[in-house]
Amino acid sequence: xxxxxxxxxxxxxxxxxxxxxxxxxxxxxxxxxxxxxxxxxxxxxxxxxxxxxxxxxxxxxxxxxxxxxxxxxxxxxxxxxxxxxxxxxxxxxxxxxxxxxxxxxxxxxxxxxxxxxxxxxxxxxxxxxxxxxxxxxxxxxxxxxxxxxxxxxxxxxxxxxxxxxxxxxxxxxxxxxxxxxxxxxxxxxxxxxxxxxxxxxxxxxxxxxxxxxxxxxxxxxxxxxxxxxxxxxxxxxxxxxxxxxxxxxxxxxxxxxxxxxxxxxxxxxxxxxxxx
Ligand code: C2E
Ligand code: MG
Ligand code: MG
Ligand code: MG
Numbered sequence: 001x002x003x004x005x006x007x008x009x010x011x012x013x014x015x016x017x018x019x020x021x022x023x024x025x026x027x028x029x030x031x032x033x034x035x036x037x038x039x040x041x042x043x044x045x046x047x048x049x050x051x052x053x054x055x056x057x058x059x060x061x062x063x064x065x066x067x068x069x070x071x072x073x074x075x076x077x078x079x080x081x082x083x084x085x086x087x088x089x090x091x092x093x094x095x096x097x098x099x100x101x102x103x104x105x106x107x108x109x110x111x112x113x114x115x116x117x118x119x120x121x122x123x124x125x126x127x128x129x130x131x132x133x134x135x136x137x138x139x140x141x142x143x144x145x146x147x148x149x150x151x152x153x154x155x156x157x158x159x160x161x162x163x164x165x166x167x168x169x170x171x172x173x174x175x176x177x178x179x180x181x182x183x184x185x186x187x188x189x190x191x192x193x194x195x196x197x198x199x200x201x202x203x204x205x206x207x208x209x210x211x212x213x214x215x216x217x218x219x220x221x222x223x224x225x226x227x228x229x230x231x232x233x234x235x236x237x238x239x240x241x242x243x244x245x246x247x248x249x250x251x252x253x254x255x256x257x258x259x260x261x262x263x264x265x266x267x268x269x270x271x272x273x274x275x276x
Pocket of ligand 1: 060205237
C-alpha cells in the first residue's frame with residue numbers, strides 16, 4: 001500500500017511538472033499575441049499612506065488571462081519570460097495600459113493616482129533601448145511623469161552594479177522615481193542604500209509574514225535609517241491591524257497588503273477611490 005501511495009505521488013508530481021512545462025512553452029510562444037490581443041491585464045493594489053490613512057498610489061501587477069489555460073499568475077509567466085529576456089514586453093504593456101487608464105479617467109473627471117510598475121533586470125540586458133521605449137510610451141500616452149515610479153527588485157542588483165547604477169540615474173534623469181522592491185529578500189545589504197539613490201524602499205513581505213521580535217527589530221531599524229536618509233518606506237504583505245499599528249509606531253511611510261485590498265482590475269476601483 002505504501003508503494004502504491006508513493007507511485008501515486010510520483011504520478012501526481014509528473015503530471016504537475018508536465019502541465020507547468022506546457023504552460024511555460026505556451027507562454028513563450030504567445031507573449032506577443034497576449035500583448036496584442038489583450039490577454040494581459042493590469043491589476044492595481046493600493047499603497048496606503050500610513051499617516052493620512054489614504055491611498056497614495058497603486059502597484060501595477062500583470063495578470064495573464066489565457067484562452068486555453070485560464071488565469072495565470074505572475075509566478076507562471078514572469079520567470080520563464082525573464083529567462084529568455086522577453087519580460088520587457090510585459091513590463092512595457094503595463095505602462096501602455098496605465099496610459100490608457102489615465103486618459104479614460106481624466107476624460108471621466110476622475111482623480112488619477114500614481115503607480116509603481118515592475119521591471120526586471122533582464123530588461124536591461126534584452127538588447128532593446130528600454131529607456132527610449134519607456135520615454136516613448138510616456139510621451140505617446142501623455143502620462144504625467146510624476147505619476148510613474150519604477151520598481152526594481154533587490155535581487156536584480158546582483159551582478160554588474162555599474163549597469164544598475166546607470167539605470168537608476170537614467171530613470172532619475174527622465175524624471176521618474178526609482179523604488180527598490182523586496183528589500184531584505186536577497187543578499188545585498190546596506191551597500192545598496194549607500195550606492196544607489198532609491199527614492200523608496202519596499203520591505204519584503206517575509207518580515208510581516210514572520211512578525212517575530214527579530215523581524216520587528218529589523219523593520220523598525222530599516223524604517224528609522226531610511227527616514228534619516230530621506231528615503232520613504234513601504235511595508236509589503238500587511239495583512240492585520242496589528243501589522244498596521246506596528247508600522248505606524250515605527251514611522252513606516254506606506255502599507256501595502258490584503259488588510260486593505262488585493263490587487264484588483266481597474267473597474268473594481270471605486271469611483272471615489274478606496275476609503276479605509
Ligand atoms: P512584487 O513586485 O513584490 O509584488 C507584490 C506581490 O505580493 C504581488 O504578487 C501581490 O499580489 C502580493 N501581495 C500583496 N499584498 C499581499 C499580502 O498581504 N499577502 C500576500 N501573501 N501577498 C501579497 P503577484 O501579483 O502574484 O506578483 C508576484 C511577483 O511577480 C511580483 O512581486 C513581481 O516580482 C512579479 N511581477 C508581477 N507583475 C509583473 C510585471 O508586470 N512585470 C515584472 N517584471 N514582474 C512582475
Ligand atoms: Mg513590485
Ligand atoms: Mg515586492
Ligand atoms: Mg517580489
